[in-house]
Amino acid sequence: MEEITKLDILAFGAHADDVEIGMAGTLKKLSEEGKRTGICDLTEAELSSNGTIFVRHHEAKTASDILSVGIRYNLGFPDRGLSISDDMIKEVVKLIRNTQPTAVFVPYYEDRHPDHGHAATLVEEAVFSAGIRKYRPELGSAHKVTHVYYYFINGFHKPDFTINITNQIEAKRQALEAYESQFTLNTGSVSTPLTNGYVDKVIYREYLYGKESGVEYAEGFMAKNLICMEELPLGERK
DSSP states (O other), rough: OOOOOSEEEEEEESSSTTTHHHHHHHHHHHTTTTTEEEEEEEOOOOOOOOOOOOHHHHHHHHHHTTOOOOEEEEEEEEEEEEEEEOHHHHHHHHHHHHHHOOOOEEOOSOOSSSSHHHHHHHHHHHHHEEEEEESSSGSSSSOOOOOEEEEEOOOOOSEEEEEEEEEHHHHHHHHTOOHHHHHHHOTOOOGGGGGGTHHHHHHHHHHHHHHHSSSSEEEOOOSSOOOSSSSOOOOOOO
């Protein structure tokens, strides 16, 4: 059995840059708070209109360093081939059991790219199976993930909650700009929705979430289950 690397947070994306689009600021904030963070890219995004597998790996490493992400994995599943198969579930279960995250983040289902919804469904299946003691014990001891949250990639949805990333917004921009092959129209690349001011649009979305939350910038999330707070976040009386 592989050595266990315990994480507080493990964020899954179908492609490198998915997690950064949805929750780069939150990952940076959690890392600054001393939380152990990790990212898992399910595919190598080999069908992307721009960039290569090698370039995407390099960009992902740069973005992870900017966000102080402790460890990053790539399971090498086929791009546009994510499915609820035993083989794919097994690999995700193995990773969950070997990292034992408290919280798992996945893309929100409602998105123009089908891979994002498929990624969420696949990881949800694996999260459930990872907690079953008799499910493939050779993959490691059962581990129950406490929380599953959804981040947004292309959509603008009404979140269940937001996280203030005002102090991390520049790190988010830098992490996104690390994916030059995806977000910058260079010689030899082709025009896509991502090369037409996409980063600015993501930052503006976080501005809108912040405006609705009473802060400057925020990232929005959905929760799989109800969130129970120990006390009301009343803040200081003015």
